[in-house]
Structure formats: C-alpha cells, structure tokens
Amino acid sequence: SVDYCQRLKALHYYARRFFAPIMISCEEEGMLGSGQELVRLPFEFPKSIRLCVANETMNTEKILVSWQLRDASARVLESHEEEITAPALTSVWLDKVELPGIDIYHQYVSYQASMKGQVISEGTVIFSYPKYFCYEEPHLQATVDGDYITVSADAYAKSVEILNQNEDLILSDNYFDLNADSKTVKVISGSVDKLRLRSVYDIS
Numbered sequence: 001s002v003d004y005c006q007r008l009k010a011l012h013y014y015a016r017r018f019f020a021p022i023m024i025s026c027e028e029e030g031m032l033g034s035g036q037e038l039v040r041l042p043f044e045f046p047k048s049i050r051l052c053v054a055n056e057t058m059n060t061e062k063i064l065v066s067w068q069l070r071d072a073s074a075r076v077l078e079s080h081e082e083e084i085t086a087p088a089l090t091s092v093w094l095d096k097v098e099l100p101g102i103d104i105y106h107q108y109v110s111y112q113a114s115m116k117g118q119v120i121s122e123g124t125v126i127f128s129y130p131k132y133f134c135y136e137e138p139h140l141q142a143t144v145d146g147d148y149i150t151v152s153a154d155a156y157a158k159s160v161e162i163l164n165q166n167e168d169l170i171l172s173d174n175y176f177d178l179n180a181d182s183k184t185v186k187v188i189s190g191s192v193d194k195l196r197l198r199s200v201y202d203i204s
Contacts, residue, residue, distance in 0.1 A: 007168055010175040021057045023121045024065065024113035026050070030127030031104060047127050049109055050096040055086035065094060067111040069102065072136045074156045074180030077107065104128040108156060110179050124158065124177045138178065140197040151197060152182035158200035165194040
C-alpha cells in the first residue's frame with residue numbers, strides 16, 4: 001500500500017476502512033456477479049443489496065444502519081433506516097433488499113452506519129459493470145483551511161482522489177465517495193499548493 005517513494009496508494013486508505021473496529025459493507029447482486037458474458041447483452045439478472053455490520057470491538061453497540069437509492073446526480077429516490085444491536089466480536093447481516101426495477105446504468109445505492117449521530121462507516125455500490133455506469137460530471141472543488149481540505153461534488157463522485165504537485169500528500173482520508181456532498185480531511189504531511197482532484201468520472 002506504500003510505493004518505493006513512500007507515497008500512499010489507494011489501498012492504504014481502503015485498508016483503514018475495511019480494518020475499522022466497526023464497519024458496514026454491502027453484498028450486492030448485479031451484472032458483475034451474474035456469470036453472464038458481455039456478448040449476451042441484454043440479459044436478466046437479480047438486483048439486490050444485503051448489508052452487514054461487523055463489530056470487532058469488545059462492546060455490544062447499537063448502530064443506526066441506513067441506505068439510499070440514488071440517481072447519478074446523487075438525488076435520493078428511496079431511503080430506509082433501522083437500528084440494530086451488534087454484539088461484541090460479531091457480524092450482523094440485515095435482510096436482503098430486492099431492487100428489481102433499478103436502472104443499473106444511472107442509479108446506485110449509498111449506505112452508512114452511524115453511532116450517536118455520527119457516520120462511522122459508509123460506502124456505495126453500483127450494479128452494472130463499472131465502465132457502463134453513466135457517471136455525471138461531479139465538478140469537484142477543494143478549499144483549504146490551514147491543515148484541512150474540504151472537497152465538494154455536485155453529483156455522485158466515486159473514489160475521489162486528492163493529489164498535490166509532488167504526489168506526496170498524506171491525508172487522514174483519500175479515495176472516498178461523495179454523494180453530491182462534501183468531506184473534510186486533515187493534512188498529515190505534504191504541501192497543499194496546486195491540488196488536483198479527480199474521480200472515476202475522469203477515467204471512465
């Protein structure tokens with residue numbers, strides 16, 4: 001997760017998330033897991049989500065789980081939330097949610113786990129092959145306030161990357177998703193001059 005020049009790769013930031021003491025993840029059914037070949041498009045396959053909360057702490061916790069069906073602009077089309085009890089050192093699976101009518105090329109699902117009003121873990125999933133999803137231009141913008149960078153987006157932005165000119169910026173978080181909202185990260189080291197922003201939209 002660290003390259004020869006001591007620069008952090010995307011994996012470094014993702015590892016912090018999937019080794020978090022309390023984490024939410026999503027098992028989605030879509031095009032990628034259908035086992036169908038591209039030459040057979042179009043074809044029918046199940047579309048669903050099933051959320052899981054893993055509690056690797058020594059305490060039983062009450063966690064608010066929420067998810068939203070959104071379009072590519074990140075507008076919420078449907079939402080749901082429920083509170084669960086996650087015993088210590090245990091994973092809790094929620095019921096599967098079928099999404100038979102989802103537009104796999106223009107709609108996606110975002111999900112969060114919250115404690116005491118604060119989101120502690122989150123993510124997004126799409127249901128088409130990544131190269132087929134019709135991302136909208138998120139118009140990423142960044143503002144700097146001392147040791148903090150706030151990045152905002154106008155639409156769904158997948159895996160937002162913050163780079164500086166020397167590509168040696170180390171942040172409290174990077175390569176994160178935005179749902180037409182903003183996120184503030186702390187600068188651990190590196191210059192904040194000449195920042196560059198991009199997301200999957202820029203390489204799709």
